[in-house]
Amino acid sequence: MTPIFVPKDRKSLFRQFLGGMYDAVVITDPNGHILEINPRAKEFFGYEEEELVDRPVSLLVPGLAAAVVQRIRCGLEADRHIIVDANGRAKDGAKFACEIAVSVIDLADPDDLVFTIRNIERRRKVRDMLRAKENAFRLAREALFVCDASGTFTYVNPAFCEMFGFAAEEEAREHAFAELMPDEPLPANFRKALAGEKTTVDIVSEVEDSDASEEIVVTLAPNMVGRKVRGVVGSIVRSE
Template identity: 50%
Template sequence: MNAICALQDHKSLYRQLMTGMYDALLVTDPNGHLIELNPRAAEYFRCRPEEIWDKPVATLIPGVTAQVVGRIRKGLDESRHIMLDAKCQRTDGSWFPAEVTISVIDLVNAGDLVFTVRDTERRRKQWQAMRSKANAFENAHCACFVCDADGIFRAVNRAFLRMFDFGAPEEVVGARFEDVMPDEPLPAHFECALSGEPTVCRIAAQTEAGEPADVEVQLAPDIQGKERCVGVVGSVVRV
């Protein structure tokens, strides 16, 4: 009786684990045929368990054929899990990029396989957006820069290098703001931006030819996370 209760408890815990997992879980027999999936997997792949039961895992992760499953099993003999980047296919024919971790579990059969699938589409789009912003920063016509909370330059773009006559980013990155831009009232405006207040000021400068010119300097707090200021971002444009 105690053994039966213990078995039921284990099954209940297993179901709770499957249901509570953030990632999609696909369980296959040793040959790579699907025997179990959790609710997240049903959501990811837009299918019901009975629709894919006993089908090859390649139905959902094309490329993971029987031959590949065999190679995976050999690899698992030497490590606890294997990770791979995959392109997964939903039952409606659409695709999504994923990070897949494969490990062994003794569930129905000794040597069943667990495929843990994490959709990376959102992360990929965020990464692409970050790269686009970085490209926009680098190719902006106005001089742009980023300083940390200690007033140290951490990034500058090409226009900044041209305007301040630097040959390479390494010549200014690591320098202090007041050493590169000492003109009053810029240091005070930097402190205002660091405290959370965007500022704009116009100062007199000289062109490369030594002629007088006015430039407008905009400074703003670099807010990250929950409104945590980690430094100052700014731009300089000739007016």
Template identity: 30%
Template sequence: MRHIEMLNALFKYATEGIVVVDGKGTIAMVNPTAKRLFDYKEEELVGNKIELLVPIPAAHHHVHLRDNYMKEPRARGMGHNRDLFGRKSDGTEFPVEVSLSPFSTSEGDFVVAFVVDITERKKHESDILAANSEIQKLNTELETRVEQRTRELAETLLKLEESQKEALRALEKERELNDMKSQFVTIASHEFRTPLATILSSASLIGRYVSREEDEKRQKHVQRIKSAVNNLTGILNDFLSIGKLEEGHMHSVPMQVDLPVFCLELLEEMKGICKIGQRIDYQHQGAAETWLDQHLVHNVLINLLSNAIKYSAQQTEIHLHTRVEDGNVFFTIKDQGIGIPVSDQPHVFNRFFRAHNAGNAQGTGLGLNIVKKYIDLMNGEISFESAPDTGTTFIVRLPTVSPTEA
């Protein structure tokens, strides 16, 4: 009797809803918690099918599941890997957790269903999922921001590195300019002194030759003055050219040129600086008309021919040969001068470099450096062959491109 009382109390006061169903799915008993969960009175439940408490869309399928279960009843939970819902008297659905236990009595087979309302748990789970989703979203945003900041930092570092390189280049350029200024002062003080002394001396002596018989002596000193002024002009032009090239103020501007006419006019200019008995032989092959930067080519040839004249003895022949072929113009300048020592040949295009055998011949060491830069501006090439006491041959190749082809 005592055991029956205890069982009744357990049934009555259990916090879980308890629904007892017979073998045909008819509700036989419900405890107070079950009535409260489903919002039914006891008489509204007892005698009705259990599908009354199942959501309408699932009720028909539930009959099939119940019949299968009753064929092999055993204690187990319901809704494995899927959500279960109960249906209240007003049709409202709520999430539940159900476990089943079969038992038999003298009146037949029964199943007791323990029902737990898990609305709060689901709410907490939903809140946790939402929080996790928000955390994941924040993490994704954080990763995106970190990646963005990393990229920005990398770009900033790259810009700083470029700025640093630019600053170093500027400092290096400044050092080069300072070195160039120092070398200019040194060279200018030496190179200017000789022609200035010549000019001063000849100008003083000219005043002494007043008679017509002394005209030859006067002309000799006038010629010395002209030569000295030309030397000074050449030195100044070299330094002006270097300045323009360094500042990027010079550009190649091709124009149509009659090459033989251009070269013959240039050779007329060179006659004034030729030594006694020196002669410049000119030959041309190929088409006469071509496209070149006349100003830059003029400066290149003047420089190369001046060197040929300067470093060749009297009574020697200098050759200038031009050739137009396969979209290129070739200039060959050959002399019979002192040549360039083999050890000096790798440095001939360096700024301020002068070969060891240059002796007292005037020069700044800038001429060939400027020539190389001019030829680079015209997308050309320069090469040479030389042997001491035999002579030097310079070969210049320039592409001939009209403005319409560029």
């Protein structure tokens, strides 16, 4: 592992570079005691630099205790950098998810460490929200589906598979909307959805292997990505 070497006559330029970085940067001695931080780190954590000098980096990232810093140093003997997922803690006690790249820099000491910290709290919240929506989609009693612009199913939930007799989602993706719902006004409503219009229609459907029939409600809407319609989303609900 070769440390980043910063010549003395370029250290002021290096600090200007740190000042313009989007990520927070914390430079420590080999034992994890803070030497300096960049302006972004001040924004993230709410400390002034003089409050942090010679304090352990674990003050900012509790997971980076002294023993962990030493293990990271050992790991850096084989790698140029190490990525750590952790939680940062601001001066006011607020916590946020962060991704930290750790490497070695030759600033005051050849074994000084540089922690480049990216706040990923928003990314984590988006990920958690998507997981929640995914769970709701799969647990819904209604048959839910997504089609691309050609009408091919790209995503269906278990209730959809059960309604149409598919053993798995992969089997459903081999079919198109027009195959499963060929009768008007559904094809026309599909085209309306592609044009940006939401429709809901009551349909009387024959029950397979029976003389009975059932009423279902089919809702189709445009699948918007930004301002563009990328396909159609829909639901099929059996009337009570």
